[in-house]
Amino acid sequence: MSLVRLDVRNFRIIEQAALEFSDNVNLIVGPNASGKTSLLEAIYFLAHARSFRTPQFEHLLRRGADELRLVGRLRRGRDPAIEVLGLRRDRAGMEVRAGGRPLRTLAELAARLPVLAIHPESHALVSGAPTGRRAFMDWGVFHVEQGFYGEWLRYSRALKQRNAALKRRAAEREIRIWDVELAAAASIIDRSRAAYVKHLREVLPSLCDRLLKGRGLGLGYRRGWREGEELAEVLASDFHRDRERGHTHNGPHRADLTLELDGLPAVTGASRGQQKIMVAALLIAQARLYTATSGEKVVMLGDDLASELDDEHRQIVIAEMQALEGQLFLTALDESVLPVVADRRMFHVKQGRVMIA
Ligand SMILES: Nc1ncnc2c1ncn2[C@@H]1O[C@H](COP(=O)(O)OP(=O)(O)OP(=O)(O)O)[C@@H](O)[C@H]1O
Numbered sequence: 547m548s549l550v551r552l553d554v555r556n557f558r559i560i561e562q563a564a565l566e567f568s569d570n571v572n573l574i575v576g577p578n579a580s581g582k583t584s585l586l587e588a589i590y591f592l593a594h595a596r597s598f599r600t601p602q603f604e605h606l607l608r609r610g611a612d613e614l615r616l617v618g619r620l621r622r623g624r625d626p627a628i629e630v631l632g633l634r635r636d637r638a639g640m641e642v643r644a645g646g647r648p649l650r651t652l653a654e655l656a657a658r659l660p661v662l663a664i665h666p667e668s669h670a671l672v673s674g675a676p677t678g679r680r681a682f683m684d685w686g687v688f689h690v691e692q693g694f695y696g697e698w699l700r701y702s703r704a705l706k707q708r709n710a711a712l713k714r715r716a717a718e719r720e721i722r723i724w725d726v727e728l729a730a731a732a733s734i735i736d737r738s739r740a741a742y743v744k745h746l747r748e749v750l751p752s753l754c755d756r757l758l759k760g761r762g763l764g765l766g767y768r769r770g771w772r773e774g775e776e777l778a779e780v781l782a783s784d785f786h787r788d789r790e791r792g793h794t795h796n797g798p799h800r801a802d803l804t805l806e807l808d809g810l811p812a813v814t815g816a817s818r819g820q821q822k823i824m825v826a827a828l829l830i831a832q833a834r835l836y837t838a839t840s841g842e843k844v845v846m847l848g849d850d851l852a853s854e855l856d857d858e859h860r861q862i863v864i865a866e867m868q869a870l871e872g873q874l875f876l877t878a879l880d881e882s883v884l885p886v887v888a889d890r891r892m893f894h895v896k897q898g899r900v901m902i903a
């Protein structure tokens with residue numbers, strides 16, 4: 547999949563841009579605060595309907611504007627047909643259309659444009675809260691298994707109901723009526739996630755050889771409740787504790803990944819640069835796996851890779867991103883840190899204006 551063209555209106559500092567991209571490498575260069583990250587963020591937002599920098603829409607809307615618009619023209623592999631993906635967001639809500647038809651769920655959107663990003667906050671996948679790691683894992687599972695999103699929705703709805711019943715101190719029967727539904731969806735979610743992590747683990751060693759000079763990246767999976775027990779049993783035995791807490795403690799909503807570097811927890815045992823390299827390895831592994839299972843290429847974004855990676859590591863990360871043979875977007879203050887390849891397109895950004903070089 548590639549993004550052939552992007553039209554931007556009122557996204558961050560970018561008032562307006564109409565850009566035609568290379569299918570291969572796109573380089574975005576400009577001084578600090580010119581709008582380079584904003585441009586990558588716009589691409590990411592069109593694909594995910596959320597930003598990698600902020601959960602707040604207000605931050606994304608250009609100061610003084612009332613709505614933002616993004617229109618992407620997408621091409622799948624060598625298929626010459628173009629699909630138009632349009633997103634409009636104002637303070638009242640969001641509207642997304644593909645080929646003129648409204649999309650009803652974020653899942654429909656996510657399936658259209660697979661975009662992965664390595665950016666200055668990426669180390670949070672190692673050092674931050676479990677939510678980010680669950681989102682990472684679920685992006686992968688979702689793209690491999692069509693049914694996953696439905697199970698995840700079913701689980702989320704039942705959990706919300708059970709938690710609401712716990713909170714209002716409802717009768718035991720009224721609370722536990724949700725346990726069957728929760729346990730059924732949980733076991734499917736858990737099996738899919740565990741299988742996905744196993745596949746990721748198989749892809750990682752070859753990447754670690756180059757990126758981490760052979761150091762081992764240990765990737766573990768915690769499903770969110772005690773191993774060796776069915777969730778139904780755990781919900782039953784922890785019922786009184788859940789009632790005291792006022793929410794459901796156990797379940798796949800508390801799943802997590804554990805990350806180790808050479809046997810030490812990466813959060814304390816790896817440097818920030820190493821954490822960033824680990825995240826790059828995980829995302830590149832994820833992209834490889836996506837392509838292997840779907841036959842489709844991933845759009846990769848690399849924001850300001852020179853800021854925390856030394857020359858050697860940056861070059862290896864970029865080479866691995868290029869080896870995915872999908873579309874690549876890279877930003878930098880200075881083009882000297884970007885790869886020299888034949889089919890590349892260079893953009894200069896200045897005070898929110900993007901110009902092709
Ligand atoms: N909602 C907004 N409306 C208008 N301007 C904004 C908005 N959000 C951020 N900006 C401004 O956009 C500018 C560009 O930000 P951006 O992070 O894209 O720059 P950058 O080129 O990536 O810079 P750096 O090289 O420092 O990473 C900043 O000066 C910021 O103040």
Ligand SMILES: [Mg+2]
Nearest residue numbers: 582583584850
């Ligand atoms: Mg930036």
